Amino acid sequence: xxxxxxxLTPRQISDLGLIVDGRISTSQSALDQHGHDESxxxxxxxxxxxxxxxxxxxxxxxxxxNSEAIPVxxxxxxxxLEGHVVPLFGGISLDLSxxxxxxxVRPDDLLARVQAGVHRIALNEKLANDxxxxxxxxxxxxxxxxxxxxxxxxxxxxRYGSMRENVLAMTAVLxxxxxxxxxxxxxxxxxxYDLTRLLVGSEGTLAVITELSLRVFGIxxxxxxxxxxxxxxxxxxxxxxxxVKAGISIARCEFLDAxxxxxxxxxxxMSLTELPTLFFEFHGTPRSVExxxxxxxxxxxxxGGTEFEWTSDExxxxxxxxxxxxxxxxxVAAHPGKKSVSTDMAVPLSKLAKAVALADEMLAxxxxxxxxxxxxxxxxxxxxxxxxxxxPDELVNIRRLVHEMTLxxxxxxxxxxGEHGIGAGKxxxxxxxxxxxxxxxxxxxxxxxxxxxxxxxxxxxxxTNRT
Amino acid sequence: xxxxxxxLTPRQISDLGLIVDGRISTSQSALDQHGHDESxxxxxxxxxxxxxxxxxxxxxxxxxxNSEAIPVxxxxxxxxLEGHVVPLFGGISLDLSxxxxxxxVRPDDLLARVQAGVHRIALNEKLANDxxxxxxxxxxxxxxxxxxxxxxxxxxxxRYGSMRENVLAMTAVLxxxxxxxxxxxxxxxxxxYDLTRLLVGSEGTLAVITELSLRVFGIxxxxxxxxxxxxxxxxxxxxxxxxVKAGISIARCEFLDAxxxxxxxxxxxMSLTELPTLFFEFHGTPRSVExxxxxxxxxxxxxGGTEFEWTSDExxxxxxxxxxxxxxxxxVAAHPGKKSVSTDMAVPLSKLAKAVALADEMLAxxxxxxxxxxxxxxxxxxxxxxxxxxxPDELVNIRRLVHEMTLxxxxxxxxxxGEHGIGAGKxxxxxxxxxxxxxxxxxxxxxxxxxxxxxxxxxxxxxTNRT
Numbered sequence: 001x002x003x004x005x006x007x008l009t010p011r012q013i014s015d016l017g018l019i020v021d022g023r024i025s026t027s028q029s030a031l032d033q034h035g036h037d038e039s040x041x042x043x044x045x046x047x048x049x050x051x052x053x054x055x056x057x058x059x060x061x062x063x064x065x066n067s068e069a070i071p072v073x074x075x076x077x078x079x080x081l082e083g084h085v086v087p088l089f090g091g092i093s094l095d096l097s098x099x100x101x102x103x104x105v106r107p108d109d110l111l112a113r114v115q116a117g118v119h120r121i122a123l124n125e126k127l128a129n130d131x132x133x134x135x136x137x138x139x140x141x142x143x144x145x146x147x148x149x150x151x152x153x154x155x156x157x158x159r160y161g162s163m164r165e166n167v168l169a170m171t172a173v174l175x176x177x178x179x180x181x182x183x184x185x186x187x188x189x190x191x192x193y194d195l196t197r198l199l200v201g202s203e204g205t206l207a208v209i210t211e212l213s214l215r216v217f218g219i220x221x222x223x224x225x226x227x228x229x230x231x232x233x234x235x236x237x238x239x240x241x242x243x244v245k246a247g248i249s250i251a252r253c254e255f256l257d258a259x260x261x262x263x264x265x266x267x268x269x270m271s272l273t274e275l276p277t278l279f280f281e282f283h284g285t286p287r288s289v290e291x292x293x294x295x296x297x298x299x300x301x302x303x304g305g306t307e308f309e310w311t312s313d314e315x316x317x318x319x320x321x322x323x324x325x326x327x328x329x330x331x332v333a334a335h336p337g338k339k340s341v342s343t344d345m346a347v348p349l350s351k352l353a354k355a356v357a358l359a360d361e362m363l364a365x366x367x368x369x370x371x372x373x374x375x376x377x378x379x380x381x382x383x384x385x386x387x388x389x390x391x392p393d394e395l396v397n398i399r400r401l402v403h404e405m406t407l408x409x410x411x412x413x414x415x416x417x418g419e420h421g422i423g424a425g426k427x428x429x430x431x432x433x434x435x436x437x438x439x440x441x442x443x444x445x446x447x448x449x450x451x452x453x454x455x456x457x458x459x460x461x462x463x464t465n466r467t
Numbered sequence: 468x469x470x471x472x473x474x475l476t477p478r479q480i481s482d483l484g485l486i487v488d489g490r491i492s493t494s495q496s497a498l499d500q501h502g503h504d505e506s507x508x509x510x511x512x513x514x515x516x517x518x519x520x521x522x523x524x525x526x527x528x529x530x531x532x533n534s535e536a537i538p539v540x541x542x543x544x545x546x547x548l549e550g551h552v553v554p555l556f557g558g559i560s561l562d563l564s565x566x567x568x569x570x571x572v573r574p575d576d577l578l579a580r581v582q583a584g585v586h587r588i589a590l591n592e593k594l595a596n597d598x599x600x601x602x603x604x605x606x607x608x609x610x611x612x613x614x615x616x617x618x619x620x621x622x623x624x625x626r627y628g629s630m631r632e633n634v635l636a637m638t639a640v641l642x643x644x645x646x647x648x649x650x651x652x653x654x655x656x657x658x659x660y661d662l663t664r665l666l667v668g669s670e671g672t673l674a675v676i677t678e679l680s681l682r683v684f685g686i687x688x689x690x691x692x693x694x695x696x697x698x699x700x701x702x703x704x705x706x707x708x709x710x711v712k713a714g715i716s717i718a719r720c721e722f723l724d725a726x727x728x729x730x731x732x733x734x735x736x737m738s739l740t741e742l743p744t745l746f747f748e749f750h751g752t753p754r755s756v757e758x759x760x761x762x763x764x765x766x767x768x769x770x771g772g773t774e775f776e777w778t779s780d781e782x783x784x785x786x787x788x789x790x791x792x793x794x795x796x797x798x799v800a801a802h803p804g805k806k807s808v809s810t811d812m813a814v815p816l817s818k819l820a821k822a823v824a825l826a827d828e829m830l831a832x833x834x835x836x837x838x839x840x841x842x843x844x845x846x847x848x849x850x851x852x853x854x855x856x857x858x859p860d861e862l863v864n865i866r867r868l869v870h871e872m873t874l875x876x877x878x879x880x881x882x883x884x885g886e887h888g889i890g891a892g893k894x895x896x897x898x899x900x901x902x903x904x905x906x907x908x909x910x911x912x913x914x915x916x917x918x919x920x921x922x923x924x925x926x927x928x929x930x931t932n933r934t
Contacts, residue, residue, distance in 0.1 A: 348573070
């Protein structure tokens, strides 16, 4: 097992360089760029950056690294909020961003095949030519490979599902270098173990994903957005859960607290009322969209919702959601020089209002600057906690408080992570939450990556990153 | 590994009897009942039937069977169409049908917790009290544990997903007797490997599922059904795929050929026109349901659909779908003394019309009595092929032809099974289809069930059931 930081020898660098036609770098800028992501985790650079151009190259690289016990961390866009791409044990950062071809768009099958390094916005630009879109939309313009590896979700998950529901098939490379093809390009599949869904969310610890078949949807005939304000956070959250229970067809339903709105106004030159707000989106026919919006309007009124504003103007709708997607950077930008720690808890729907209130109170009691937003129709919410990277003690204190909060959430039947994954920061929480099933995960890890070269120190504790 | 049929010794029967308070039987009727399912596979009785009453008992039984290398086949309702519950290697049939309690219905969380032996119809009767329903509806009144183990789907999968999307969490027992809890009662989860979805569809080969948390939905405000006839099978199938591509919100969309309709008429005293037919269902508000039905009506007209009939009468709607759910038994009943072999191929949507035509031609060329029906909006269809159980050569010939057909389907990007699973009859097909990923499935199997006691001879080839 990998237990200490691995520095590549000149021979290893030369050997790897031969596999990838010299696309290997040990320059400071390359190492810096691949040593961190969007999280507040301190940087830890790889020993070298290797740029792969094909599945076959990835296979040769892994075969070599496995034989030499070199850690391998796959890298796409570096937008993880959980330290996924940080090479805690050195070795190589395996950069897949050059594998950025949309291989095939098949409108008649409602699917697209892409290389792992394709970014989600680029894919959607291409799909739009055929009147199609890929639904999963995390805040960042992540790569599809990274989104699959972390089991990403987004604002439309309530309607269209997360990566778990939208990856049909994959090409992936095991630690040994063996290339495997999981799944089929069919909408239904029951042929043996669901390896696609095992690899989705495995955070680069079981295999390196190189190609994906994705389920895509036709762009709805009509899309409309709405916003509504509440005097308290709790009322907004309760209204959202009531809407879900009523079975109203919503395509998006996002909660933002007053501080989030203030940050968005500043970052995106918006002029939204600075109160707790729900953002909605409706997809369908002109009549069904109108009907769904009316049904929502009735329910939010019961919870004191005011200023219900509705737009089917495409520019307005896009502007609103672009602002929502920028929430993370808006929070960071509001505090120059600082970073944001994002929590990602999810609870059963009926516990959401209580969970959000609890989080807010605990953070306020410790006087941490924070804002709260969430995919509330799915019971999933984020606290964005601002921290000074020059004050590492503060980060330690924040992580301690978040862990306490997480234990409360787990005790009420929730999870430490709804969509960001475990990464390097929630290993202790997973040990509590998964308890008796963690040993099964470990057995699968050992069966597929016996030397532990794939993303060591993520999901599972490694000796040297234990606190 | 288990390689030969295992007969229990008197000591083993006595030991197991002590674990379950005497709920063990070797009577001929119990062995017969647990030796077959709804498939055409020849019966192979267990050596004993053990009735488990709790997760803890299942744990003790498995611990014992693992130490004694006794094969264990979990048994629920015995409704598999793929020989899943047939104890090919003797040992015990572990009957979970007494574990039939609905543990909890949580309307505010839109979930229900059940023991594995609860039947789907009983669950829905209970859920109706709270205005809720569980969506997955295979033809048979299967148990939820069996449905999870086989990754079952049904007529509403196009709208609500299969068991893969609707099982949130599980209690399961490993071959070693270790009890594990997978998943959480949350709508989103990204905490480590997705073990829930690994066990769903693992066909009793990785663990015995004892409890499940299920996602449930509110009964829609309005439900309406429609039927429409076509002069040819191909037109009906093409119309269905066009409706999916148009993004119309359909809750059900089923194709039945003329022979299916004839069988239903006889079996359920219906008087449907005996032509290739699409059955639809729409869920939503009164307005949206009407709008969706109108949109469908326009498209089917383009493909020569006639006699478009629509009903929102609850009795009529139920009668129609009860008939559809009886299709398997209607086919068998039309041929007294015979059995039905059901295929379960699925293809990418654009290949469906071609795949169905190919299957029909191949079966017709060999003069096998057959009918075709399918979950066509998901690209999944079944050929019901009638066979005489007293003519085993015929069954061999049918299986040979189906395998040839399957190879063609796999070559066009399809799968040998969309929802029934591999069981005992599609092992050769899986070896072709999964090819390079089968070894990963095998490694996971070996890591979790090193002695191979769980449902030997299913999914993976075992020496003695190789043909």
